[in-house]
Amino acid sequence: MADCIFCKIAGKEIPSQAVYEDEQVIAFKDLEPQAPVHVLVIPKKHVESVLALSGEDKELMGHILCEVVPKLAKDLEVDANGFRLVVNTGKDGNQTVKHLHFHLLGGRSMQWPPG
Ligand code: 5GP
Ligand code: ZN
Secondary structure (H helix, E strand, O other), X not given: OOOOHHHHHXXXXXXXXXEEEOOOEEEEXXXXXXXXXXXXXXXXXXXXXXXXXXXXXXXXXHHHHHHHHHHHHHHOOOOOOOEEEEOOOOOOXXXXXXXXXXXXXXXXXXXXXXX
16 A cells, blocks of 8 residues: 555565565564564555454464464564563554554563553
8 A cells, every 4th residue: 555654664665674574474673662572563465453354354364363473472582481462453552553563572571551
């Protein structure tokens, strides 16, 4: 989608520090990391948020959650101590980039409740 930063990252128009990539998904380091490990996992196709997902995306979301995230957790060595997976959505969720992304945060102890 034109003018979408994450579409441009997926299309390599904007450089990123990728830590994982396949045909459907790319994961890259967040520009402003909030933890020692902070990567964003995104579908390459433009989806605005979880609210824009449909039944057609079940396989893609299953791939991200069942395969990519666990693999990344192991590769980034946060599987033993755990991590946080965050999907900010819409205005109250403070979603600033309107392309679905999963924040994978780890390497330190997280607080609850979130701010
Ligand atoms: P949101 O607030 O939408 O959940 O998160 C957007 C995230 O994208 C933020 O953590 C922000 O630092 C990150 N971000 C925004 N622009 C870029 C960029 O151009 N490159 C990278 N690597 N991260 C970005
Ligand atoms: Zn996009």
